[in-house]
Amino acid sequence: MLASELFDEVGDILNDMEVGSEHLRWPVSDLMQYLNEASSTIALGKPSVFTTVVDLALAPGSTQRLPDEFSRLLDIHFNINADGSEGPNVLPGVYALQQAFQKPGCRYSGVVEVYSAYPGSERFFWVDPPVPRALPYTPMVEALVIALPPLVTSPAQPLVFPGISAQMYQGALVDWMLYRCYSKDQESPSSLQRSQMHFQAYQAYMALAMGAPQQSNKSSGPTGQATARARA
Secondary structure: OEHHHHHHHHHHHHOOOOEOOEOOOOOHHHHHHHHHHHHHHHHHHOHHHHEEEEEEEOOOEEEEEOOOOEEEEEEEEEEEOOOOOEEEEOEEOOHHHHHHOOOOOOOOOOOOOEEEEOOOOOOEEEEEEEEOOOOOOOOEEEEEEEEOOOOOOOOOOEOOOOOOOHHHHHHHHHHHHHHHHHHOOOOOHHHHHHHHHHHHHHHHHHHHHHHOOOOOOOOOOOOOOOOOOOOO
16 A cells, blocks of 8 residues: 555545645645654554564674664564574563573673563663674574554655554544644634544544454563463
């Protein structure tokens, strides 16, 4: 689904495509801003929509930080060997206990055994043993993370929701954009009424989405849930 499809749908509802396909009252720059806002609010209400599996590079030391394109670490699955194959599992731990009972750091290997989230942080996490410096390769792990919503900068840009098809949230995106469009006309009581109507429709959609049954996450690291892993 392209961003332009949503812009055209919103423009059609607003009767704002009077000259060809151009938007007059609400320009594309405004619609793009509202669409990015909508994706961000969906990410706040239903983070699983942006859940994805990625390969993370580890920095030297025990303290690690997620890259800027990710907002939260959910789980680390296993080490990735230098040749790209799957390495040993990484187990979730409890930060306070790991600090009290640290294992000796491994001087020659970038393999980590345990990870835990820093208290009060969703981007910083701790690994043990610490990653040594001057390795001949960059240690990597496979991780489950929540990605930040991709910033839409062009009408031709496709919407990407890693955890689900973006079309499943088309109604919520459109209602949020209409809410913001009608909010622009502060002096019109009818526009204010329409704005609130679409905001309530957006809230109802998100309440329905958040109330849907979800498969439980196996991670016990940052989320504190029990974990059971077995790999052949």
